[in-house]
Amino acid sequence: MKRYCIILLLLLIAFVSEAQDNSDYIRRGDEAMKAMNYSLASMYYDAVVVVVCDMHSIKQLTKIWQDNVAMRTDMNNSMRRCFACLDDEAKKMQDTTSIQLLVTYYSEGIGTGKNNEMAEYWIQRLDEIRNPSITMIRQNGSAPAREKEKMKFFAGYHASLVAPFGIQVGGMGKNAGWYVRFGSNLSFQEIQYECYIENNHIQIPQLEKDDENVMYRPMGNTKQTWLTGSAGLIIKVISNTFVSVGAGYWDRQYYRDYINVDDSGFDKSNTSGWAKDKNRSMNGLSVDLDGYYTINRKFYISLGASMMSFKYVYPHLGVGVYF
Numbered sequence: 606m607k608r609y610c611i612i613l614l615l616l617l618i619a620f621v622s623e624a625q626d627n628s629d630y631i632r633r634g635d636e637a638m639k640a641m642n643y644s645l646a647s648m649y650y651d652a653v654v655v656v657v658c659d660m661h662s663i664k665q666l667t668k669i670w671q672d673n674v675a676m677r678t679d680m681n682n683s684m685r686r687c688f689a690c691l692d693d694e695a696k697k698m699q700d701t702t703s704i705q706l707l708v709t710y711y712s713e714g715i716g717t718g719k720n721n722e723m724a725e726y727w728i729q730r731l732d733e734i735r736n737p738s739i740t741m742i743r744q745n746g747s748a749p750a751r752e753k754e755k756m757k758f759f760a761g762y763h764a765s766l767v768a769p770f771g772i773q774v775g776g777m778g779k780n781a782g783w784y785v786r787f788g789s790n791l792s793f794q795e796i797q798y799e800c801y802i803e804n805n806h807i808q809i810p811q812l813e814k815d816d817e818n819v820m821y822r823p824m825g826n827t828k829q830t831w832l833t834g835s836a837g838l839i840i841k842v843i844s845n846t847f848v849s850v851g852a853g854y855w856d857r858q859y860y861r862d863y864i865n866v867d868d869s870g871f872d873k874s875n876t877s878g879w880a881k882d883k884n885r886s887m888n889g890l891s892v893d894l895d896g897y898y899t900i901n902r903k904f905y906i907s908l909g910a911s912m913m914s915f916k917y918v919y920p921h922l923g924v925g926v927y928f
Contacts, residue, residue: 627653627656627657627659630649630650630652630653631649631650631653631659631661631662633645633649634646634647634649634650634653634662634665635665637649638665638669643669643672643673643676644676646665646669647666647669647676647680647683650662650663650665650666650669650683651666651683651686654666654683654686654687654690655686658690658691658693658694660702660703663687663690663691663706664706666680666683666684666687667684667687667706667709667710667715670684670715671713671715671901681716684710684715684716685716685717686716687710687715687716688707688710688715688716688717689716690703691703691706691707691710692707695707695727695730699730699734701731701734701735704727704730704731704734705731707727708724708727708728708731711723711724711727712724712844719844721844755778756776756777756778756782757776757777757778757902757927757928758774758775758776758777758927758928759773759774759775759776759777759905759925759926759927759928760772760773760774760925760926760928761773761774761905761923761924761925761926762923762924762925763786763788763907763921763922763923764788764921764922764923765788765833765911765919765920765921765922766919766920766921767788767790767829767831767833767857767919768788768789768790768831768832768833768921769788769790770788770789770790770791771786771787771788771789771833771921771923772786772787772788773785773786773923773925774786775839777839777847777899777927779841780840780841781838781839781840781841782838782839782847783836783837783838783839784836784837784839784849784851785834785835785836786833786834786835786836786853786923787832787833787834788831788832788833788834788921789830789831789832789833790829790830790831792828792829792830792831793830794828794830794858794860794879796860796879796880796881797811797878797880798811798812798878798880798881799811799880799881799882799883800821800861800863800880800881800882800883801882801883801884802823802861802882802884805822805823806820806821806822806823807821807822807823807861807863807880808821809821809863809880819865820865820866821863821864821865821866822863822864822866822870822872823861823862823863824861824862824863824864824877825862826861826862827859827860827861827862827882828859828860828879829857829858829859829860830856830857830858830860831855831856831857832855832856833853833854833855833856833891833911834853834854834855835851835852835853835854835891835893835911836851836852836853837849837850837851837852837893838850838851839897845898845899845900846896846897846898846899847896847897847898847899848894848895848896848897849893849894849895849896849897849907849909850892850893850894851892851893852890852891852892852893853890853891853893854888854889854890854891855888855889855890855891855911855913855914856888857886857887857888858881858886859881859882859885859886860879860880860881860882861879861880861882862877862878862879863877863878863879863880864876864877864878865877887914889913889914890913890914890915891911891912891913891914892911892912892915893909893910893911894909894910894911894912895907895908895909895910895921895923896908896909899927902927903926903927904924904925904926904927905923905924905925905926905927906922906923906924907922907923907924908920908921908922908923909921909922
């Protein structure tokens with residue numbers, strides 16, 4: 606009897622010692638996370654997961670893997686251990702936290718191959734655990750419609766070659782969404798006259814109507830004012846990847862600076878100004894085509910192009926956040 610008590614005491618001491626070590630590793634991992642030393646943090650958290658399926662350590666390792674693409678190759682073994690823990694906890698204990706993370710692992714291919722069918726399976730299991738009535742309905746052969754995913758709104762910066770300053774707002778549901786965007790080059794010019802080029806001279810009808818002999822030459826400087834606006838629909842293609850198609854309106858005002866010249870061709874002082882080149886100024890319909898990639902339903906990046914009046918094509922890009 607005494608021998609058994611000694612063995613039990615030794616096992617208890619070993620268990621307490623191991624638990625203390627794990628707690629110390631978790632604390633050090635949290636300190637490394639605060640210091641943004643993610644490599645050191647992942648080492649401490651992984652040391653815990655090797656011994657026990659600690660959910661805090663698994664969550665932290667998952668966050669490091671999602672936020673640090675460059676570390677993913679070195680973390681493959683750690684994430685496989687995390688996946689094995691989550692899979693075991695989800696199957697044996699029906700733990701909702703484990704199941705939620707397991708859905709993420711299957712959806713993003715963390716520690717295992719990406720598998721949307723398995724992600725969907727665990728989403729359904731999570732619904733059944735949280736709402737037992739769902740299980741009863743499904744067993745009777747009538748599966749209820751899943752709750753519609755709420756639309757998440759987004760806002761971001763949108764830029765093109767012609768309109769580098771722009772904004773984009775919209776909403777994104779599970780499979781579809783919408784957007785509205787506006788852009789400009791923030792180059793505005795107050796003008797009084799319109800002009801056109803003829804024989805290397807600027808013709809300004811409003812100034813020439815009272816003096817047929819007046820002549821203006823272009824000084825070589827030009828400006829453009831761009832305004833764009835469009836709206837469209839966003840459609841899901843595959844996980845985290847969307848495409849959008851839209852239409853809108855664009856307007857380009859083209860300006861030239863000029864100066865009055867005398868009969869000998871010399872410039873007259875204080876006679877310069879700006880006029881809108883009506884032949885180069887134009888506007889019309891635009892058509893947008895973009896691709897979107899979302900990151901954890903928190904951020905997005907987009908890349909696409911706009912065709913203006915079915916003649917001119919300009920690329921553009923955007924970045925933004927969901928809220």
